Amino acid sequence: MTNPIQLPVLFLSDVVVLPGMVVRVELDEPARAAIDAAQMLNGPSAPSVPEGAASRQTGASRPAAGASRESGKAAQVLIAPRFEDRYASYGVVATVEKVGRFSGGEPAAVLKAGGRARIGSGVTGPGAALWVEVEPVDGGAVDDEVRALAEDYRKLVVGLLQRREAWQVADQVTRIDDPAALADTAGYAPYLSDDRKRRLLETPEVRERLRLLVEWTRDVVAESEVSDKIDADVRESLEKSQREYLLRQQLAAIRKELGEGDPEGSDDYRSRIEAADVPDAVREALLRELDKLERSSDQNPEAGWIRTWLDTALDLPWSVRTEDDTDVVAARAVLDADHHGLDEVKDRITEYLAVRARRAERGLEVVGGRGSGAVVLLAGPPGVGKTSLGESVARALGRRFVRVALGGVRDEAEIRGHRRTYVGALPGRIVRAIKEAGSMNPVVLLDEVDKVGSDYRGDPAAALLEVLDPAQNHTFRDHYLELDLDLSDVLFIATANDVGSIPAALLDRMELVSIDGYTEEDKVAIARDFLVPRQLERAALAADEVTISDEALREIAANYTREAGVRQVERLLAKAFRKATARLATGDVARVDIGVDALVDLIGRPRFTPDVAERTSVPGVATGLAVTGMGGDVLYVETSVAAGEPGLTVTGQLGDVMKESARIALSWVRSHADELGIPGAAFERSIHVHFPAGAVPKDGPSAGVTMVTALVSLLTGRPVRSDIAMTGEVTLSGRVLPIGGVKQKLLAAQRAGVAEVFVPERNRPDLDDVPAEILERLTVTPVGEVTEILARALVAAQEGVAAA
Incomplete structure (x- = not known):
């Protein structure tokens, strides 16, 4: 271990001194104090330097020859870095080599750093300097x-x-x-x-x-290395650009002498603009951009952007319009041939054509949006034919059809286009659809408008407001084109599964036409007239090789699927025809007739069986009705009571609205316990309300009466009738509030085998939209008070079942 030594400290803030370095230090007051203190202890060993002489040491002036003198022990100081937030823990022991004045006249000293030293505690010493005790440290073994x-x-x-x-x-x-x-x-x-x-x-x-x-x-x-590579690339690029510029100038001079023009130059664009049938404002904008192109050089990156913009603007069908087929009877025939049912949608399209034909006869301006009303929104579950209906409308009108898929779109620029200043900028989907259609009055289907999202890139739904507003879209301005585009003669048809997901401002600009789903008879008719011929053609089968009976189609619609549309029905038909094709290919049979008995071998056992009676066989279970993005569905409510802390537990991945409905239902039952014959002790136990299929999110104000019925059934021991279902929201006073989706819910009840359905009294007008065959199969009972449902829905208490 090295013995500690005591040295004056010289703090340096502008340089960090490591062992072996030679530095020049200007002798300000602290530095002068440290040097003087070192010389007092060890003697004035450092030679003086004459004024104006130069030092040969690094960072100092060179001293004059013969200015140094020999002496004994060298004066030493400790050089340590200066920190703002702490004291240095290490420094270097440096010897004072020279002291004097250097070129410039300021006093300075040359110090040579020796080894490292660990700084210890402060000590006293001569002079005005700060003295510390230091311990030289070793760097360790060299291996x-x-x-x-x-x-x-x-x-x-x-x-x-x-x-x-x-x-x-x-x-x-x-x-x-x-x-x-x-x-x-x-x-x-x-x-x-x-x-x-x-x-x-x-x-x-x-x-x-x-x-x-x-x-x-x-x-x-x-x-x-990266910096050198970048410098080399820049130099090479500059040299290449200069070389290309010189060659292009020479080429231009040669072409000028030969009298040849540039086939890709501005002359080509000017002739295209002159020949184009475009509005005057568009022509002025085109010529203005062409002038900028002619004034810019080929090396200007903006030249490429202008060429792309000119190509895009010139490719748009500014003056192309197709003539509408105003024969209302023929158009209705086309719609009936393409789709079964959907009378409301067909009537709306027929009205549209009738208005246009009437305006044309009377010499009035025929403009799509401003002359015919709002945009049509086809809302309904998947598989009911919304997209294919748009194609049929275009065929009935004699217009061109283009589909714009909006599902998952989150960037506003997808609708309005990108600014031309961005690299890779493109016009929006609306402009691209017009260009794809090749006319200014196509039928544009905005598919899945309810699945448009929003994030930091903007809100595409807000951008659609201008597109779909008949009062604004005649001057639609795309960010890329920056030209007024008349969309008023475009027939926009939007589709959606869930109307609740569409912003209110956007929904207000569209005329809602609901396609709630098909009855069992509708599915059989659609399968017989549309699906079976299409799947036979896809399987390369003739009508006399494979047949399928109406009973088999009805069995598929009733017990193999529980959907509002016919998409799953078509999949099962395709599966059956594929298996039939395989049997014909083996040569075992020459013809395949598909009946009810053959379905199990071809498509498996039925997936759905009526279970309402089984689910409601015990008290505390009631059958409700709900509407999801897939259409109407049956919703069971199960309740139970157990010993424990009094309270209400609600499970089943429910939203805030349904949780609130459960609390309201329990409050109503508690307030009417005496009338219902429920002992007060029943509410001192833990009550649990559960909605099965917990993985499916559920929310909405339509399950209140169902929860009241289930709770009363549980607490009185009286089961709920197995042939009924109900829908409606309940208030604290027992009133039944109206709900939405009556048609879809009644269709779901009919598919589930329910005989009677309770609906709110204020929903009685909605029954006019329900197909007559559904009303014939179901007993629909409008009710205004929840007590009316309880009086008819609950049966006598089972033997041995006591009230809670």
Whole structure:
């Protein structure tokens, strides 16, 4: 262990001194105090330097020859870095080599750093300097690993110096053998920050210092290589651009002498603009952009953007319009031939054609949006024919059809287009649809408008407001085109599964036409007239090779599917016909007749069986009705009571509205317990209300009466009739509030085998939209009070079942 020594401290803030470095220090008051204190202790060994002489040391002026003199022990000081937030823990012991005045006249001293020293406690000493006790530290043993690290660092430093053409310094680094001395040469490295140099100073272990230096120097070398590559690429690009510019100028001069024009130049665009049948405002904008193109050089990147914009604008069908077929009878025949049912939609299209024909007869302006009303929104579950109906409308009108899929669109620029300043800018989907259709009055189907999202890139639904507003879309402005585009003669038809997901402002601009689903008879008719012929054609089957009976179709619609549309029916038919094709291919049979008995072999067992009676056989279970994005569905409500802390538990992944309905239902039952014959002790136990199929999110104000019925059934021990279902919201006073989706709910009840359905009294007008065959099969009972439902829905208590 090295004995401690006492030295005056010289703090430096502008430079970090490592062992082996020679530095020049200007003698301000603190520095002068430290130097004087060192000379008092060890004697004035440092020679003086005449004024104006220059020092040969690094960073100092060279002293005059013969100015130094020999003496005894050299004066020493401790050089330590200055920190703003703490005291230095390490420094270097430096000897005072020279003191005097250097070129410039200011007093200075030349110090040579020796080894590291750990700074201890402060001590007293002569002079005005700060004295501390320091302990010299050793860098550790030099083994093979240290030598390998030193060699790696040497190679990195030499390579970096050679890249910067510092050959002499590289030779000096090569001649250093001591790993510790090699590591401490980093004090001269300009690419290392003062913080890193202080870290090296405070790292006495030579092995650790070399590891840090290898890591840092590799980063510097990598950055230097990237910078050199970028500089080389820039120089090469500039040389190439200059060479191309010179060649293009020569080529232009040669063409001019030969009298040849540029086939891809502005003359071609000017002739296209002159020949184009476009509005005057559009022609002015085209010529304005063409003038900018002619004034710009080929090296200007804006020239490419202008060419792309001109191509896009000229490709739009500004003056192309198709003639509408105003024969209302023929159009209705086309719609009836393509789709079964859907009378409301067909009537709406027929009315549209009748209005246009009437305006044309009387010489009035025939404009799509401004002359015919709002945009039609076809809303309904999947598989009911919304998209195919748009194609039929276009065929009935004699217009061109184009589909714009909006599902998952989250960028507003997809609707309005990108600004031309962006690289890769494109017009919006509306403009692209017009270009694809090739006319200014196509039928544009905006598919899945309810699945448009919004994020930091904007709100596409808000951008659709201008597109779908008949009062605005005659001057629709796309961000890319920046031209007024008349969309008023475009027939927009939007489709959606869930109307509740559409923003209110957007929904207000569309005329809602609901397609709630098909009855069992409708599905059989659609399958017989449309699906079976299509699937026979896809399976390459003739009508006399495979047949399927109406009973089999009815069995598929009733017990194999529970959907509002016919998509699953078509899949099952395709599966049956594929298996029939395989049987014909084997040669075992020459004809396949598909009846009810053959369905199990062809498409498997029925997936759905009536279970309402089984589910409601015990008290506390009631059958409700709900509307989802897939159409109407049966919703069971199960309740139970158990010993425990009084309270209500509601499960089944419910929204806030349904949770609130459950609390209202329980409050109503508790307030009418005496009338219902429920003992007060029943509410002192834990009540649990559960909606099965918990993985399906459920919310909405239509399950209140169902929960009241289930709770009363549980607490009185009286089961709910198995042939009924109900829908409606209940208030604290027992009133039944109206709900939506009556038609879809009644269709779901009919599919589930329910005989009677309770609906709110205020929903009686909605029954006019329900097919007559559904009303014939179901007994629909409008009710105004929840007590009316309880009086008819609950049966006598089962023997042995006591009230809670």
